[in-house]
Amino acid sequence: MDKLFTISIALVTYNGGKFLEDQLKSILNQSRLPNEVVICDDRSSDGTIQILEKFAKTAPFDVRIFINEKNLGSTKNFEKCINLCHGDLIFLSDQDDYWLEGKLQRIEQEFLRNPYLKLVFTNGNVVDKELGLLGYTLFESLGFDKRKMKKINQNKEFDVLMSRDVITGCTMAFKKNALKVNRFPEGWIHDAWIGLVIAAIYPGSIKYLNDPLIYYRQHGSNQVGALNWSKLKTKQSLLSYIKKNQFDQIEKAYRNLQNIKNNMSTFKIVIQDKATQKRFNKLCLHYENRMKLNRNIINNLNITFTEFITFRYFKFARGALTLFRDLFFNRKVKSIHH
Numbered sequence: 612m613d614k615l616f617t618i619s620i621a622l623v624t625y626n627g628g629k630f631l632e633d634q635l636k637s638i639l640n641q642s643r644l645p646n647e648v649v650i651c652d653d654r655s656s657d658g659t660i661q662i663l664e665k666f667a668k669t670a671p672f673d674v675r676i677f678i679n680e681k682n683l684g685s686t687k688n689f690e691k692c693i694n695l696c697h698g699d700l701i702f703l704s705d706q707d708d709y710w711l712e713g714k715l716q717r718i719e720q721e722f723l724r725n726p727y728l729k730l731v732f733t734n735g736n737v738v739d740k741e742l743g744l745l746g747y748t749l750f751e752s753l754g755f756d757k758r759k760m761k762k763i764n765q766n767k768e769f770d771v772l773m774s775r776d777v778i779t780g781c782t783m784a785f786k787k788n789a790l791k792v793n794r795f796p797e798g799w800i801h802d803a804w805i806g807l808v809i810a811a812i813y814p815g816s817i818k819y820l821n822d823p824l825i826y827y828r829q830h831g832s833n834q835v836g837a838l839n840w841s842k843l844k845t846k847q848s849l850l851s852y853i854k855k856n857q858f859d860q861i862e863k864a865y866r867n868l869q870n871i872k873n874n875m876s877t878f879k880i881v882i883q884d885k886a887t888q889k890r891f892n893k894l895c896l897h898y899e900n901r902m903k904l905n906r907n908i909i910n911n912l913n914i915t916f917t918e919f920i921t922f923r924y925f926k927f928a929r930g931a932l933t934l935f936r937d938l939f940f941n942r943k944v945k946s947i948h949h
Contacts, residue, residue: 616719618645619698619787623688625653627706628662630828633742635666637709643716645702647673651692654682659706689780689801694793701787703780703802708735709742709826718784721818729789729816730809733782735825742826749827753777755819766815769807769887773871773894774864776803782825789813796874807871814884858904858941865898890926897923904941911938 650663667674693701721731735749755777762771780802795804810817882888900914915938918924924934
């Protein structure tokens with residue numbers, strides 16, 4: 612029989628008393644129990660600590676509870692919790708979800724089957740506060756569609772993650788030795804940073820499972836929610852879509868790419884695959900050029916012509932449709948300070 616990994620669960624809490632017991636129960640009900648659960652509480656003022664202490668007394672595995680001296684916030688709390696874990700595999704846990712009983716075992720089996728894997732993430736069923744199914748999944752909410760799945764299957768994880776985070780932390784497990792950077796930059800959510808770093812350093816080492824292995828609870832107080840975009844989308848004519856000025860989206864994408872580039876430089880993270888690095892540079896250049904759009908039609912002609920002949924509109928946007936919108940409607944309405 613293949614040698615099993617040691618498994619740590621990194622659980623962060625903050626005033627989670629309302630739903631925490633459900634999550635702890637789902638951990639106890641796992642068909643493959645963890646070796647340890649490490650809990651970092653961010654100075655809860657409700658009954659969270661009492662619930663955790665009761666759990667620690669009855670759990671058939673090691674439970675270590677740490678109470679922060681000051682409030683760290685979710686990302687820094689996860690950073691602390693991950694660094695306190697001893698296991699080969701680290702599973703991240705929120706305080707308000709519910710894991711299906713085969714989650715740990717199913718994911719561990721993937722790592723056992725493929726020694727090169729560094730990170731596995733799964734789908735989840737989005738549920739209401741009473742764990743009632745809402746009729747859509749996490750992947751649907753995140754826009755993780757067949758095109759993005761195909762890219763990951765082609766070992767192009769970084770291509771997906773550099774423009775959109777599709778990895779939800781509570782569905783994720785990763786090898787501790789794969790996370791070369793043990794701290795997270797300001798302004799980042801922990802799961803996005805972990806996925807990006809592993810994708811950059813170990814191309815082809817991330818796998819998704821379409822199986823929903825958790826109930827992702829929506830209760831109105833989530834730090835990061837899971838909206839049902841299919842119901843939120845409104846019908847609009849092609850003309851109204853084209854006319855909509857979306858320069859703010861161009862700016863948001865540009866800022867995100869600059870953030871990735873700067874933080875990777877700060878943390879000395881190098882994209883290992885040369886083709887991926889080249890695509891990333893082209894994507895950055897595409898948005899750098901589009902940031903120069905303004906009310907001058909000659910200026911916009913020069914920009915759109917450049918992006919057209921280099922095929923970057925077709926590689927990184929919606930082709931001729933985006934070109935037309937940039938040329939006539941996507942105008943900078945305020946100065947951008949670099």
